[in-house]
């Protein structure tokens with residue numbers, strides 16, 4: 001049911017990194033298209049979880065982004081994707097890592113959360129779970145992105161729905177040339193994804209750095225203590241930069257509808273949908 005007292009918010013990102021002008025425009029367009037489509041359900045009173053999964057599925061299907069179709073290969077030339085979802089309430093979470101044969105890892109992550117007692121399934125076990133739950137396999141060659149595509153286009157979404165529920169989702173093809181078996185931050189609650197009753201967060205950037213400082217959890221702890229989300233995100237990013245010297249970015253939305261977009265990379269493709277209006281950014285300051 002629609003609760004007109006609470007304005008929903010949908011916020012998407014298409015990755016932080018060294019976007020150039022032409023690709024930045026394409027990434028902004030991709031985020032806008034996905035945002036407009038996934039907004040409809042939220043505007044009709046649908047749950048935040050549905051909306052973030054819809055948005056991330058569309059971004060996974062868009063070969064302009066390093067997630068799902070368009071993923072970068074690892075050192076051995078293989079595509080290995082990771083994804084996660086998390087919802088407010090009891091901090092429920094689901095995630096998959098090292099997915100090679102399914103085009104929409106975010107849907108597998110959601111299935112892990114909803115239909116298994118576990119949080120994170122990896123590799124062959126995760127793919128077996130996907131088979132058992134009726135997901136269709138695809139040819140891994142259909143997932144591999146263009147050879148020259150950079151590896152910074154992890155995708156993610158956060159949302160607040162009309163009933164005050166928060167959700168976050170993150171999906172990635174990882175980092176080009178990584179060692180086989182490498183898992184980044186994207187499928188790890190507290191690192192590349194977070195949602196509790198205060199705030200939902202999706203991160204992007206150098207996964208090793210994000211893991212080392214538990215970037216998303218750092219933001220959430222500050223927000224729970226009453227720090228404004230923008231300040232909390234800036235403080236957590238300062239720590240990441242100080243401790244690791246690396247690049248990252250994040251988007252966040254709180255239970256009161258406040259949003260934050262913070263990164264220390266050259267750009268981060270984003271689109272926020274408020275009242276049905278889309279507002280995109282990529283090379284602009286956060």
Ligand code: ASP
Pocket residue numbers: 015016151152153154172173174175183184185186192203204205206207208
């Ligand atoms: N965080 C992702 C990873 O390290 C990559 C990215 O966001 O660019 O796997």
